[in-house]
Amino acid sequence: MRNTKKCNQIVVNFLKILIILISLSPLLFLVANSLKTTHDYLFSPFSFPETYTLDNYYNYIIYFHGLKYWLNTLLVVTIAISFSLLIGSFCAFSLSLQSKSKAIPAIFIITSLFFLPDVIFIAPLYKVFASIGATKGSLAIILMYIRASFPPTVIFLYISMVKISPDLYWSYMLDGASIYMIFFTQIPKICSFEICFIVLYNSLSLFKDYTMALLFISSNSLITANVAIARYLSMNNLDFPKYFAATVINLLPFFIYFLVMPAFFRKNEWNLL
Amino acid sequence: MRHYMKAFLDLYRKSLLLISLFVLFFYAIPLVVLLFDGIQISSRSLVDIDILLVLLRNTLVLCISIVVILAIALLICYNLFLHHKRTSSFLMVMLIPFIIPCSLLGKLAYLFFAYDGPIHVVLSSCIPSLNKVDWLSNVTFCYSLLIFLICISSIAECIIYLLAGLNRLSYTIVEAAQCDGANNTTILWRIVIPSITESIVLYAFSLASWISTASYALIKPITGGGPGLATTTFDYYIIRQYFNVSGITGETSATLYSIIIFIGYCLVLIPFYFLYRRKNAEY
Numbered sequence: 001m002r003n004t005k006k007c008n009q010i011v012v013n014f015l016k017i018l019i020i021l022i023s024l025s026p027l028l029f030l031v032a033n034s035l036k037t038t039h040d041y042l043f044s045p046f047s048f049p050e051t052y053t054l055d056n057y058y059n060y061i062i063y064f065h066g067l068k069y070w071l072n073t074l075l076v077v078t079i080a081i082s083f084s085l086l087i088g089s090f091c092a093f094s095l096s097l098q099s100k101s102k103a104i105p106a107i108f109i110i111t112s113l114f115f116l117p118d119v120i121f122i123a124p125l126y127k128v129f130a131s132i133g134a135t136k137g138s139l140a141i142i143l144m145y146i147r148a149s150f151p152p153t154v155i156f157l158y159i160s161m162v163k164i165s166p167d168l169y170w171s172y173m174l175d176g177a178s179i180y181m182i183f184f185t186q187i188p189k190i191c192s193f194e195i196c197f198i199v200l201y202n203s204l205s206l207f208k209d210y211t212m213a214l215l216f217i218s219s220n221s222l223i224t225a226n227v228a229i230a231r232y233l234s235m236n237n238l239d240f241p242k243y244f245a246a247t248v249i250n251l252l253p254f255f256i257y258f259l260v261m262p263a264f265f266r267k268n269e270w271n272l273l
Numbered sequence: 274m275r276h277y278m279k280a281f282l283d284l285y286r287k288s289l290l291l292i293s294l295f296v297l298f299f300y301a302i303p304l305v306v307l308l309f310d311g312i313q314i315s316s317r318s319l320v321d322i323d324i325l326l327v328l329l330r331n332t333l334v335l336c337i338s339i340v341v342i343l344a345i346a347l348l349i350c351y352n353l354f355l356h357h358k359r360t361s362s363f364l365m366v367m368l369i370p371f372i373i374p375c376s377l378l379g380k381l382a383y384l385f386f387a388y389d390g391p392i393h394v395v396l397s398s399c400i401p402s403l404n405k406v407d408w409l410s411n412v413t414f415c416y417s418l419l420i421f422l423i424c425i426s427s428i429a430e431c432i433i434y435l436l437a438g439l440n441r442l443s444y445t446i447v448e449a450a451q452c453d454g455a456n457n458t459t460i461l462w463r464i465v466i467p468s469i470t471e472s473i474v475l476y477a478f479s480l481a482s483w484i485s486t487a488s489y490a491l492i493k494p495i496t497g498g499g500p501g502l503a504t505t506t507f508d509y510y511i512i513r514q515y516f517n518v519s520g521i522t523g524e525t526s527a528t529l530y531s532i533i534i535f536i537g538y539c540l541v542l543i544p545f546y547f548l549y550r551r552k553n554a555e556y
Contacts, residue, residue: 012352022425023369026381045391087291094288097281106292112542113300115479119486119508120531120538123515123524124303124310147299154292179280208374210490211508215516226374233380240384247377254372 030251034244041241056245060232066246068221069228073213076138076224077206080145081199088153089195093183095154096161097169107158114151122215129216140216141224145209149202156201160194161187200257207253225250304535310528325533327502328510332485334416335506338423339480343473345424346431351461354439355447371429378422379494383409386418412503415496419504422491423484431476438472439465478545486534507534 033041034056036049044050060066095103125144126135134140172182188195213224223231229250233243349367370378385392388407408414442465450460466473486508492498498505498513505513507530515527 020366023366026373026378027369029381046395087295091288091291094281094284098285102285106289109296110292112545113296115482116300116538119489119511120307120535121300121303122511123527123531124306125299126515127306128303143299150295173280179284204372210374210376211487211512215512226376230376243380251373251377257372 030244030248033241034248036241038239038241056242057249059242060246060249064228064232064235064246066225066228066232066249069223069225070250072138072222073207073224073226076141076145077203080142080206081149081202083142084146084149084153084202085195085199088150089157089187089191090183092154092157092161093187095158096164097166103158103162107155110151110154114155118148118212126215135216135218137219138217138222141213144212144216145206148209148212149206152201153198156198157191157194160191164190204254204257307528307531307535310525324502324510325530328505328507331502331504332481332506335419335423335484335488336481338420338427338484339477341420341424342428342431342480343477346428346435347461347466349432350435350439351457351465353436354442354444354465355457367432368429370425371427373426374490375422375426375488376490376494378426379491382418382422383494386414409496410500412500415504418495419488419492422495423480423488426491427480427483431480434472434476434479435469438469442468478541482538 029046032048033045035052035054037051037053037055040049040051091106095106126140129135129140129143134143169179169182172186173179177185208226209224210226210230213227214230217223217227229243229246232246233240236242384390386408387393388409393408409418446464447460450464455463485506488506489508489512492504492506492509496504498509502510511527511530511534514523514530517523
């Protein structure tokens with residue numbers, strides 16, 4: 001019996017190590033090779049660098065103006081998420097105050113929109129946006145990102161807000177607060193964890209986006225980081241360390257996010273779940 | 274009291290208006306444009322039933338990853354649940370591939386496994402017979418690679434979904450089952466899985482939808498949808514038709530395929546709606 005348990009434990013630990021290795025390998029490969037020269041990479045792609053160089057990072061930031069594209073992404077994503085958060089949380093709040101029979105049809109529609117494939121609307125939306133001239137600037141991609149982040153915002157926030165007792169709102173209202181005052185002052189405090197979670201969730205998925213940015217941004221100076229990196233690779237054919245350095249810079253916010261996240265989740269209970 | 278209810282109702286109306294505007298601008302108008310374009314197309318020969326079947330087959334093959342992901346995620350979630358944990362350092366490590374964009378994962382996989390890539394070079398120096406084989410032109414290998422990449426990039430997300438479902442299961446039920454002599458497999462099969470069926474179905478549906486209609490960024494750098502149409506999914510085909518095939522032919526073909534996907538989506542959604550209504554009626 002004890003032997004079987006030990007055997008199971010060994011198998012589980014082996015699988016855990018294997019999964020950790022597989023999960024970490026892309027990241028390690030990226031960082032290690034971004035610090036190598038092209039020569040070093042071509043001769044020993046799997047080893048750690050013999051001589052460390054930051055030239056690849058320097059090249060991307062100074063000559064390619066890589067940070068500009070990163071800022072483009074940040075700007076577009078921030079505007080889209082702020083807008084969806086404001087409107088989405090308002091909708092979630094008002095739906096959570098209603099009885100289930102009134103809220104469920106709206107929530108069902110939003111849930112089905114969440115799963116509705118984007119690809120169906122690529123062609124007609126491109127046509128609509130082109131007709132109003134939105135594809136020339138960043139407006140088209142901002143609208144696309146609002147479209148992508150609005151449904152999950154409403155669903156996640158509704159799930160958390162529906163647990164709050166209406167008595168709490170009534171007590172605030174008895175003290176003279178209007179419903180809008182409750183929404184702007186109390187809800188951010190009560191649902192701070194859920195709001196942070198949805199912002200992280202949306203920012204992660206929008207920062208990762210490549211297809212929409214590729215299709216809906218026509219101006220070269222407005223392209224987002226993922227599209228810029230793809231172009232950077234085509235400019236530096238076979239010079240992969242440069243490409244890796246560019247992707248490491250692009251992933252830097254996610255690394256920070258990743259380091260902060262365990263503490264964030266441990267500190268807060270998973271109220272949302 | 275009546276005053277408060279009136280305020281709530283007023284808020285509800287405003288939110289319904291906002292949702293309606295959102296649906297109108299982002300879904301209703303594009304859908305009308307899509308259907309209008311579809312009606313105007315005189316020739317229906319742009320939709321090839323063979324291509325449709327190939328795209329469906331490709332999607333179904335890639336959907337194998339859903340089973341693999343669910344199996345691994347279930348085991349990890351159950352393990353976390355038994356140890357009264359909602360998160361762990363192990364889960365955080367698994368989130369790394371989820372953080373990396375799919376386009377980058379695809380590009381890395383291509384670099385690793387390309388004919389002149391490091392894995393190919395190392396392996397062919399050890400096994401000379403591999404030197405003449407380009408793995409990425411082998412359809413079976415491409416599918417295996419894509420399934421593997423979908424698995425490692427989605428598993429953490431699946432765990433989050435399943436943990437959300439497990440949160441509703443009381444640990445005392447599991448303890449009671451353990452007291453009655455049930456082993457882990459029985460508890461997992463008879464108690465845990467039935468109690469999180471909704472989360473499993475929701476995740477499976479979401480991933481299937483992603484594979485069939487949003488896997489362009491992953492597939493493009495690895496296989497480019499080829500050889501031929503062997504690894505092309507619906508979204509890849511529509512994007513290629515709309516943006517790469519010049520003129521009205523590509524546009525109309527993309528429109529027709531988009532309409533077909535929409536009809537397919539509606540057909541899947543209707544049973545879901547009845548299930549949803551029945552569940553809510555039970556509560």
